[in-house]
Amino acid sequence: MKVSIIGSGSFGTAISILLGNKGYNVYTYDRNSELINFMREKRENERYLKGVKLPDNVTPVSTLEEAVKDTDVFVLAVPSHGIREICLKIKAISDTDKVIVNLSKGIENGTLLTMSQVIEEILPKSKVVVLSGPSHAEEVSRGIPTTVVVSSKHKQEAENVQDMFMTSNFRVYTNDDLIGVELGGTVKNVIALAAGIADGIGYGDNTKAALMTRGIVEIGRLGVALGAKGLTFAGLSGIGDLIVTCTSMHSRNRRAGILIGQGKTMEEALREVNMVVEGISATESTYHLSRKVNVDMPIVEALYSVLFEGKNAKDAVSELMIRDKAHEIDSLL
Missing domain, CATH: 3.40.50.720 (NAD(P)-binding Rossmann-like Domain)
Known part of the structure; x- marks a missing residue:
């Protein structure tokens, strides 16, 4: 063959x-x-x-x-x-x-x-x-x-x-959930980029755990809106891929995020990583897709504002923290 x-x-x-x-x-x-x-x-x-x-x-x-x-x-x-x-x-x-x-x-x-x-x-x-x-x-x-x-x-x-x-x-x-598997593998790169930025700023394990946990909620919310099965995001192309991409230095998305969090521009970070960073384009497309289907994705929106609208990363994190109160489980989907 x-x-x-x-x-x-x-x-x-x-x-x-x-x-x-x-x-x-x-x-x-x-x-x-x-x-x-x-x-x-x-x-x-x-x-x-x-x-x-x-x-x-x-x-x-x-x-x-x-x-x-x-x-x-x-x-x-x-x-x-x-x-x-x-x-x-x-x-x-x-x-x-x-x-x-x-x-x-x-x-x-x-x-x-x-x-x-x-x-x-x-x-x-x-x-x-x-x-x-x-x-x-x-x-x-x-x-x-x-x-x-x-x-x-x-x-x-x-x-x-x-x-x-x-x-x-x-x-x-x-897994027969094609849209779920594809979305999980795509949007985890966005969350990994955000996790890297948090590392670069100097935030700790609590912050990364919050980004990963709420990140998988956002991925699942978008997926279900597009016809995916919620359980897919508890699997290998959901939480599995999210864990490895947010925590490993093999992850070019995390490495690029660290550089941006340390104060480098997106262009400077991409030159230093010297490999394709899928999370950059995925942030843009995911942001517009979430808007198209009217799905709330605060982390994606915050990262989009940092990468494409010039917002300070610390300010974006602060705005995430002071949003209106919500019930954890009610906000899953």
Whole structure:
């Protein structure tokens, strides 16, 4: 079976290694030809996963045509803002009816579509399966025990992907709540960015616990309004992904937030992290989506005001704290 990984960043490379170790014929493509040439020569992605070797059956390729030709399964591992563009390029080569496993987490700005909706709009013959959950590439690539969840409109394809990705160190669950799984994986990046800002300001564990707890409430509130199941947000793509992204220094969203909390501008923080910080665009799209469906998301609104309206982060926290009184449980949904 030929598996094509589109995007050779940290997570795309980690999945290439995982599937290569399972014996699949893996082709990994990236538009950065210098990166691909280095991976081909040194058998390592030094930029993103230094010290982790590629299995012999992982082939880095520098053209999308090589990756697309005769493939059985696509794995999209590009940033959310690049999903539409890469799908259009794939369509120009082949209007594929294959399974597409999407690793990207986001809501498209402007259209406010989830990633699976963007893929289905451009490649309607394909069968989209979303993979989400607490899974830092640095740990997946080194075989550290990890659990994730896959979801799809196509039950059999989700189960096939479950079998395909499952290893003794990478446990895969299924969940038929596609919108819930996608929203959980997207909006947790927003909360992680806020948690990082709180760390950068110098707030403590109490603050982070409050952000995470009330953050999952906001994620669930938005999800239920859009037809998701509330229990999904107690799972791997909800609280699971939120915990790891808010607490780990592997999290680029948290790292960027720390820099912003320390006084750097958003642009300065992005340059220093030097990787895509999905929480930035997710804050913008989530804010507009919540407004569209009339869902109250105070943390998201506060972060939006800091990132896009120039509000001081400490002032935004103060405003969150002095909002009108509320009953905890009544405000869950």
